[in-house]
Amino acid sequence: MTTPLKSFVTHLECSATGEPYPAAVLHGLSKTGQPLLVRYDLDALAAVLTKEMLASRPPDMWRYREFLPLPSNIEPISLGETITPLVPVPRVQARLDVADLLVKDEGRLPTGSFKSRGMSVAVSMAKALGVTRIAIPTAGNAGAGLAAYATRAGIESFVFTPADTPEVTAREISFHGANAWRVDGLVNDCAQIVADGKEKMGWFDLTTLKEPYRVEGKKTMGLEIAEQLDWRLPDLIFFPTGGGVCLIAMWKVFNELKQIGWIDDPLPRMVAVQSTGCGPIVKAFDAGEREVAEPWPNVTTGIHGVRVPNPLGGRLVLDVLYDSSGFATAVDDAAVHEARAAICAEEGLHLCPEGAACIVALEQERSSGRVSSTDRVVVFNSASGLKFPMPPMDRRLEAHKPIDYSTLGGAA
């Protein structure tokens, strides 16, 4: 299956061996079982695109089309992937004593998470290349994204998610029309179901990093940050890391931007935020290793997005951390839940647990000294807080009885 080549993609290459693969063909992993990365003719891209041209385009992720693999003659499968704001959190910034602290709030995107970026591009490419059935293992949000974009594209989707996936997201997957299944296990168990059923069911496997185009969609996070900050990147970027696609994607596009001369400052130090109850990247980084040698043995965290015991892209994530002089750090669930509530009350910004984990990590690393008071920091809120459980609210009044207004609360 081929499609007319009207993009800047020259080829794909194996992320381990560099072996080239043709563009405009449906791909999974490389022959050696490694993720494939998309390569572009960046000189040709830079010859036709300017920052000024970008600035005049509509405010959505498809404004960066030249950096994406979808041929220009094909309409993207899109649900309105708006540019997400960099929200200042001045009280937290003052408390943590950093020069600048911005939250990139990905909760504003379709299906309420950053996953829509990867899905918009991956499903657009799959549709263009003739795919009719897609399957995915997911912590939840990627499944919601796939369900929505596949439905939009007229593609059948099959979604496998751990049984304890947050209720809103589990229902959302099914509500969007996917063949949705809760699995009594973790995301790696879901992945096994997809791998085993693939042949029999005729599925295209959209497992994290098993196809090359979700990474490309997630590059738009890095492009947006660069453009929003007038092409001067922050000193550090914190991302809650499960499969690690976002760190890989942002680092990839920062290097593409550097190559075409659009940014020349030192690139940001990239930080992988994980959990003390599932931190395979942190463990490998602390041991100075270049690969995640063995799966995290006993997963105890309830922070769903980072609950990936054996990330397929572990080597690529570790490369990003070493190449960027970044690091990996693990946080406790209890501190995360406390921070989520505190920031919601303090700043009016409702983070998801994974987003709150980034703030806890930043606080930890200010104390450790890995982050200094002169640093400009961007942390990611990877999904809307509304997708996750909140404490109950069941204070009630009877409408037709007298009310003692002095008991309603508020400052004295």
Ligand SMILES: Cc1ncc(COP(=O)(O)O)c(C=O)c1O
């Ligand atoms: C809310 C949330 N944050 C973070 C992540 C982790 O993202 P990545 O797999 O790109 O590391 C996920 C993935 O499921 C997620 O749902």
